[in-house]
Amino acid sequence: MRFFVFLSLLVITLNSFGQKPVKVGTLDSPNEPSIVINRNNSGEVLCGANLNNLYSSHDGGQTWERTKMSSKYGVWGDPVVISDSSGRYYFFHLSNPPNGSWIDRIVCQTSEDYGVTWSEGTFVGKDGEKAQDKHWAVFNEEKQELYLSWTQFDKYGERDSSCKSNILFSKSNDYGSSWSSPIQINAVSGDCQDSSLTTEGAVPTFSNNGSVYVAWAGTNGIRMNTLTNNSWQNEPKLVDSNTAGWTLSIPGISRCNGMPVTACDRTNGKFAGRLYVNWSDQRNGVENTDVFLKSSDDEALTWSSSKRIGRKSGKGHQFLTWMSLDQTTGALYFIYYDRSRFKDNQTDVVLARSYNGGNSFKYKRIRQQPFAPKANKFFGDYNNIDSHNGIVQMVWTRMEDGDTSVWTARFEESKWKLKRLKKKNQKDSAKDK
DSSP: OHHHHHHHHHHHHHHHHOOOOEEEEOTTOOOSOEEEEOTTOTTOEEEEETTTEEEEESSTTSSOEEEEOOOTTOOOSOOEEEEOTTSOEEEEEEOOOSSSOTTOSEEEEEESSTTSSOOOOEEEOOOTTOEEEEEEEEEETTTTEEEEEEEEESSTTOOOTTOOEEEEEEEESSTTSSOOOOEEOOSSOBOSSSSTTSOEEEEEEEOTTSOEEEEEEOTTOEEEEEEETTEEOSSOEEEEOOTTOSEEOOTTOSOEEOOOEEEEOOSSSTTTTOEEEEEEEOTTOTTOOEEEEEEESSTTSSOOOOEEESOTTOOSOEEEEEEEEOTTTOOEEEEEEEOTTOSSSOBEEEEEEESSTTSSOEEEEOSSOOBOOOTTSOOOSOOEEEEETTEEEEEEEEEETTEEEEEEEEEEOOHHHHHHHHHHHHHHHHHHO
16 A cells, blocks of 8 residues: 555656647747646636747646737837736737837736737837837736836947936836836946846745845846835846846847846745846856856845756756746745766756755756757847746747747646645744734
């Protein structure tokens, strides 16, 4: 009987690790995928990809339906999809309006029927012909507010030192129908060349006490600003000096970045309130890209030493990381590309997990043949991962013979593991009271 129970647990564990990758889409050379699990129905999953691709799944990511997004403001890539506590979907993207300038605003479209129909959208950030780019968003369930941060270029790609890039922030308290006037939250501007000296990678998060946090990379390292009592700090805090910069040179990739991703633990567990910043850089050499994580337990005043994510033998390139924190368990999940098994450009996809606040990690290589991208084709600037209630949905770009495709895989924590994680959070919460 004891052996049977052990065997059953082993089968459950292997099944949770053995999710086979599913092809989401191939038409129109998709890349830069973003994914979200509907908070009211985990079987409903939404995915966006460049340039205007929208994919929806009603069976937990096993099958997908594709449509093309449209808006009177134009749809020009950088898709960001999120869901709020009511199940409403949001699709943020860049613009290409018939009357206006290319990427002159950030557009938000909403859907209340699982992505079947969409609003025409609202926009924020329009400032003459200045370019609005590299945005991300998050929904605050308690306050019912949307937070949006992005980069504003005086003129995208301009080498003139008088042209600057800055980090802007706006929020909506009516589910994306209107937006507050954008506020600049960085103290030191960057250039406009879309490289390490440009301020980019702004990803917002928030804590249980109502504070909002945004981290980004730029000319003076990775910085974080905090919104407390409706006031931003005059001097953003240093997270990491990031002297190697966020522009990465990866063989076979047309361009690659190591911009930061930000998260905050809003559970009631041991690490409640802990802030995390995840990024990659080449501090250990241009032939050895690494993925890093730092954390803060005092509201971004001080930060831990940088912890490298990857197996001990993980040399070569680990890059294009993204992070998700399951707010029901406190578990951290990361997706990134990994070339540690190879001496050439062959590339694996890896899922990393931490159940102890980023102190240690477990790794699983996605069960898929490695691929080798070609640098003469655009590969995209990011992948994505979402997690909720023990379910993790990953999405990434793959390239074969110069053609890109978007893939997904679902990882589910076993029932006993999920129950244990939630129980531990409850115990930790009781100790703090």
